Amino acid sequence: MPVEPFPLVQAHGDHRQAGRQIGEALRPQIQRYMSSLPDSLPAGVTWEGMLDQSRLYLAPARAAYPQYTAELEGIAEGAGVAFERVFLSHCEELWEPAVWARGCTDLVARGRATVDGSTLVAHTNDLRASVEDDLVILQVQAGDEPEFLGVSVAGLGYSAGFNAAGISMTGNELANNDIRPGVPRLLVVRAILAARRLGEALDACLLPQRASSYNNVIADAHGEVYSMEGSATDCEPIYIEDDLLAHANHYASPAMRRFEADRNDIGSSVYRHNRARRLLQENRGRLSPELFQALLADHAGYPASICKHGLESVTVFSLILNLNERRAWIGRGRPCQTAYHEYTLAPWTPPEDWPS
Numbered sequence: 001m002p003v004e005p006f007p008l009v010q011a012h013g014d015h016r017q018a019g020r021q022i023g024e025a026l027r028p029q030i031q032r033y034m035s036s037l038p039d040s041l042p043a044g045v046t047w048e049g050m051l052d053q054s055r056l057y058l059a060p061a062r063a064a065y066p067q068y069t070a071e072l073e074g075i076a077e078g079a080g081v082a083f084e085r086v087f088l089s090h091c092e093e094l095w096e097p098a099v100w101a102r103g104c105t106d107l108v109a110r111g112r113a114t115v116d117g118s119t120l121v122a123h124t125n126d127l128r129a130s131v132e133d134d135l136v137i138l139q140v141q142a143g144d145e146p147e148f149l150g151v152s153v154a155g156l157g158y159s160a161g162f163n164a165a166g167i168s169m170t171g172n173e174l175a176n177n178d179i180r181p182g183v184p185r186l187l188v189v190r191a192i193l194a195a196r197r198l199g200e201a202l203d204a205c206l207l208p209q210r211a212s213s214y215n216n217v218i219a220d221a222h223g224e225v226y227s228m229e230g231s232a233t234d235c236e237p238i239y240i241e242d243d244l245l246a247h248a249n250h251y252a253s254p255a256m257r258r259f260e261a262d263r264n265d266i267g268s269s270v271y272r273h274n275r276a277r278r279l280l281q282e283n284r285g286r287l288s289p290e291l292f293q294a295l296l297a298d299h300a301g302y303p304a305s306i307c308k309h310g311l312e313s314v315t316v317f318s319l320i321l322n323l324n325e326r327r328a329w330i331g332r333g334r335p336c337q338t339a340y341h342e343y344t345l346a347p348w349t350p351p352e353d354w355p356s
C-alpha cells in the first residue's frame with residue numbers, strides 16, 4: 001500500500017482571510033476536533049473553567065500578536081465554531097499534562113557535517129496515534145510575511161515547518177514548571193514561521209509575555225542553528241556545536257534544569273537525545289536527506305526509539321528540510337513504514353527597502 005501524503009491546504013491574503021480559508025477547507029476536521037476536546041479535560045476542571053482561564057491568555061495574545069489572533073478569528077469563522085473554543089484549543093498550557101503526550105526528536109547538521117554543505121533539519125513528531133488522521137499541511141502566505149509550509153493538527157496550530165526566507169521551526173515539547181497566563185506558545189511558533197531572518201525568530205522565542213515555551217529549534221540557510229531551550233520566564237539559546245545539534249524533550253542545559261517539571265520523568269528523552277547525537281556524529285560528512293530518512297527510522301531502544309512505536313505517543317509524522325533549497329520531505333506515520341513526499345517553496349524576495 002502506498003503511503004498517502006497529508007491533505008494540503010493553501011491560504012493567502014490578509015491574516016483574517018487566510019484564517020478563514022483554512023477554516024473553510026478544514027471545517028469537518030476542526031468541528032470534529034473541537035467536539036472531542038471536552039473529553040480531554042484535565043482532572044477536576046470543567047469546560048467553563050477552561051474557558052475562564054483561557055480569557056487570561058487572550059489579552060496578552062491580542063497585544064503581542066493581533067495578526068495571529070485575527071488568523072484564529074478567521075479560522076473560527078470559516079469553520080463555523082466559536083472563536084473562544086478555537087483560542088482555547090491554542091492554549092496548550094491549560095491542557096497539561098496528559099492530553100498531548102508529546103515527544104519529538106530533532107537532528108540538525110550544517111556545513112562540513114552534510115554531504116554538500118547544505119543546512120539540513122530532521123524532525124520526528126510524536127503524539128497520540130489517533131492524531132495522525134487529523135494532520136494536514138498548510139501552505140500559507142499571510143499579509144506581507146514570507147510564505148510558509150507547516151504541519152498542523154486539523155489546522156489548529158503548527159507542529160513544524162519552514163518558510164520561503166529559509167527559516168525552519170521544529171523542536172520539542174518541554175515540561176515547564178513555571179507556566180503562567182500569557183501568550184500561548186503555539187502563537188510564538190506561528191511567529192517563528194513568519195521570520196524573515198533568524199534574529200526575528202530568536203526574538204519570537206524570547207517574547208517576554210510568553211505563557212510557556214517549547215524547545216524551539218530554529219535554523220536558517222546560512223547554517224545558523226539554535227535550540228531555544230525555554231520556559232515561561234527564562235531561555236537558554238543553545239548554539240549548534242561542531243556543525244551538529246540534537247534535542248529531545250528534556251532540558252539539556254544545566255541553566256534550565258530547574259524548570260523541569262519532573263526530573264525523574266526524562267529517561268526516554270535522554271535516551272533519544274543521546275542516540276540522535278551519536279547517529280549524527282557517526283555520519284558526519286555524509287549526512288543527506290536520504291540518509292536522514294534512514295536515521296529517523298532508528299529502532300534502538302524500541303518501542304521508545306527515535307522512530308517511536310506503540311507507547312502513549314507514537315511518531316505521527318516526520319520531516320526533513322533542506323533550507324538552502326527551500327525543500328521539505330514529509331512522511332506520514334512511523335518513519336520506518338512511510339514514504340516521503342516532497343514540497344518546495346519559491347525563495348522569498350526581500351522588499352526594496354530591506355536593509356542589506
Ligand SMILES: [Zn+2]
Pocket residue numbers: 297299307308309334335336337
Ligand atoms: Zn519504526
